[in-house]
Amino acid sequence: MQLPKQYNPKESEPKWQRFWEKEKIYKFNPKSKAEVYSIDTPPPTVSGKMHLGHAFSYSQQDFVVRFQRMLGKNIFYPFGTDNNGLATERLIEKTKKISAKKMDRKEFVEICLDTLKKELVPEYVSDMKNLAISCDWDIFYTTIDSHCQKISQRSFIDLYKNNRVYKKKTPIMICPLCSTAIAQVEMEDVQKSSTLNYIKARLDSGEYLIYATTRPELIPGCVGMSINKDGTYVKAKKDDEIWIISKEALEKFKDEWSLTFKEELKGKDLVGQTVTIPLTKAKKQVTHDQESKTEYGTGIVYYCTYGGAECVEWMQRHKGIKPIHIMGIDGKYNSFAGKYQGMDSLEARKQVLIDLEEDNSLVKKEQISHVVNVHERCGTDIEYVATEQWFIKYLDLREQFLKDGAKLNWYPKHMKQRLDNWIKGLKWDWCISRQRFFGVPFPVWYCKKCNEVILPKEEDLPVDPLKDKPKIKECPKCKSNEFIPEKDILDTWATSSLTPRLAIELMPENIQKKLYPMSLRPQAHDIITFWLFNTLVKSQLHYNVNPWEDVMISGHALDPKGKKMSKSKGNVVEPQKVIEQYSADCLRFWAAGSKLGDDLPYMEKDLITGKKFITKLWNASKFAIMHLEDYKGQKPKKIEVIDRWILSKLNHIIKESTQSFTKYEYSRTKAEVENFFWHEFCDNYLEIIKDRLYNPDQRGKEQRLSAQYGLYHTLLAILKMMAPIMPNITEEIYQLYWSKHEDPKSIHISLWPKQEKSEEKAEKIGNLAVYAIQKARQAKSEQNLSLKSPLKNLIIKGKISKEDFELAKQDIISATKTGHIEYEKLKEDSKIDEEVKIEL
């Protein structure tokens, strides 16, 4: 058979993609009795094209899925996209140049759905297919479709009925500029310079507390003054006034403020006193708070509604305190802010500082630099405002979640710590409501009269309360017939935490039982605390069971210098271009180069190595197929010792790579097979058997058949073991020859090579032969001779018997081109195991 001289991935890869699709190679078979292996595929957020990080982690999960498929399992490998969140909303606003705020929600949602369906999702899926991801593309969901909306809403109703959700007025983060609630993930840390203001507040005793704040403008919202009861404070004389600050603060400001020390006191002596806040003249209690530190500022802090997360927490610790809501969701101060009404924080700050100065209450302004949370989109400082929000109650279950997390099989193990860490640090219940436009609506109406919550029946889901009316005629409580729809939408995580159900419920009910809990959740480490945890929570709350058995956590793709890739840095590598230039197999080869969980810098040299590997595989296969043309799969009566040697070595590789792959250590499998193929198989084995293959007249027909046998089985096993990593080139070679002799119509549904017994004796003989051949090569190389130049004499000493040596003798002669060969058996107790002498 005449094979093309070169392998052309540009032709080959699309050809096999079409083949796999047409032949339904990756199709889940609901009727099969084989063991099911189900994957909770991460639904990527479709905000543009597939990026390198996706290519990296989806390749890694695809390696293990392909391996499991080759173990003969029935693979349930769905694909979904996550489109219900903010990312999509923003992308559509940007690309379509529209504003959700300024238009009808219905209309906006229509545009989003349409763009997703026609443009974003198809392009993304096509990228995934080009990468040879082996999902069953017919099992497809997108988190905004009605199937997903239904499941998401059902989840909410279920939790509501089990008293696991509640609604509460509580502070949330808002962006005053965008006039909307935002989530933690939408925040960014920025180092900003700011002013720490020292302000004087009069105690009823006539003495003054000096407190420090970067948010003086919140003075109308002040709810309390706090100190640390265990801290040491001092009274100091300032002109004719007595100032109270912490001992540390006195050290700092003694000279600057011309203070004279008067007496020391404990923080607890201050607790319970009443203090008058300047400007507003409001009277507040001095209380203890564990977070008040004597070393910061003056050791005295005022708390407002709301200066930041710490104020929110303070309010929670001090139950009796009533918040004073001075700000609306637009960030503007309301009537509770008195003369500052209508201003935003920046304007108010200026005015308050002027007023404080006039009031003679401003002691000092200090320039500081601190970290501020800003909205990543517009850079505006985050504000906290109290609004009505829906929560899932789960803080009481933390202990249980820790135990559930421990029951998962973690790959790699240490990633579990991140989940534990997160669960232990949980302080809030899970806020699932968002004041946004594009997403899954809450399936809730309220009775206009008595505010009773009205829920739809499950069979009526999904509903959009803004469009749909409740099916019931009147409120079951007060008989009123007027209802108000809930306008909020569910947070994206409330839906994506249901991905196992979203996928499984695409199957008939009798199949669903086989699929849950799922076998594997593959994902990257950055969202363990969100996606992994949330999915665990929902599964436990709904079904009392973990959603999966194994979790496989992959790392990140980094730029060549080991830095994060980001558009703003301009160091982004586009996987589409890499595939175009090198092929999907090369990209996957690179992705297989990192240990599971490790980050991996993108290095062009690794792509080149992959390309060379493909070429080598192609050339070696070309050679093999050429010599296997007349081979009919028969087993020779006697297998030559060198052939038994390679088969025995192969067995070790099969054993190790199977073990590695079972533990999700695809990088080891790749490295082991790569090394075995290149150095053992090509460099040694192929060179040794060439003579037998080319010259059966001299070496014997049976001896040639033995070489063919070794060649056939070893290369086939190598191809199979590389197939999960490089599905295209291995399929190409398989189809050129092996598919005509083996049953499965694709290498990807062929069975993973089985480990057979190793032959220790054959290995010893073969190893000695290879050692002798290497010595001969070395001798020739040192003399700058060609490797085909003949040797005069080759004397080999070793511990194998003379008879055993005879078995490999002819192969050694032909591989070294020696004119004469001698063998001497070393004594068992000899210090050296082998020795080779060469005469050129």
Add this chain to the structure above:
RNA sequence: GGGCCCAUGGUCUAGUGGCUAUGACGUCACCUCGACACGGUGGAAGUCGUGAGUUCGAUCCUCACUGGGCCCACCA
């Protein structure tokens, strides 16, 4: 501040309580050997981050430190 990971020839990386520490890229010399010059053979290159401990013996185990990365919290 809490937690986790990493540190091995110029670069990236494998690995193990003990034999000359893996491989790739690069580099140097040679070789057109009937698959492959995107190749082959051979060579040079590493005190396995620093310090201490456990041990007969540590690159591997323990502790501390230094540097890099990640996650979480974050200071009025």
